[in-house]
Amino acid sequence: MIQILSTIRDAVVPETQELVGELAPSAAWDGAVASGVANRFSPAFRYRLGYFYSEFKGIAENNLRHQVFIENEVLPRVESGVQAFYGEDGRFNSAIRARLALIEEFADDLERLSLTAGELADDLETTLNLEPSD
Numbered sequence: 001m002i003q004i005l006s007t008i009r010d011a012v013v014p015e016t017q018e019l020v021g022e023l024a025p026s027a028a029w030d031g032a033v034a035s036g037v038a039n040r041f042s043p044a045f046r047y048r049l050g051y052f053y054s055e056f057k058g059i060a061e062n063n064l065r066h067q068v069f070i071e072n073e074v075l076p077r078v079e080s081g082v083q084a085f086y087g088e089d090g091r092f093n094s095a096i097r098a099r100l101a102l103i104e105e106f107a108d109d110l111e112r113l114s115l116t117a118g119e120l121a122d123d124l125e126t127t128l129n130l131e132p133s134d
Contacts, residue, residue: 029053041127052116059109069099
């Protein structure tokens with residue numbers, strides 16, 4: 001039973017390195033609900049976990065949009081040289097400036113989400129009376 005709950009913990013609260021380039025693993029949450037394991041969570045914890053997955057999905061979708069931008073707007077211009085990324089005023093063009101601001105927001109969101117994932121994992125271990133994972 002402990003192994004099953006530990007596996008669910010690992011599936012429900014993804015590791016930090018899984019946060020980039022993937023959509024939220026909703027199947028893990030759906031499985032926790034379907035199996036009844038989610039019923040062991042307090043309403044407050046379920047809310048926090050649901051909010052986490054909502055944020056996770058939004059951040060992952062933003063990252064995918066960023067990747068499309070790189071593929072469609074940056075990579076085709078690389079061979080043209082750095083001037084392809086600058087406006088007549090000598091500054092990055094508006095699309096690049098906007099993308100740089102979004103990258104900074106993405107980094108902040110990812111850090112926040114990583115911290116939240118750790119907090120949720122710790123709370124889940126306590127809730128399910130599991131040994132801490134390494």
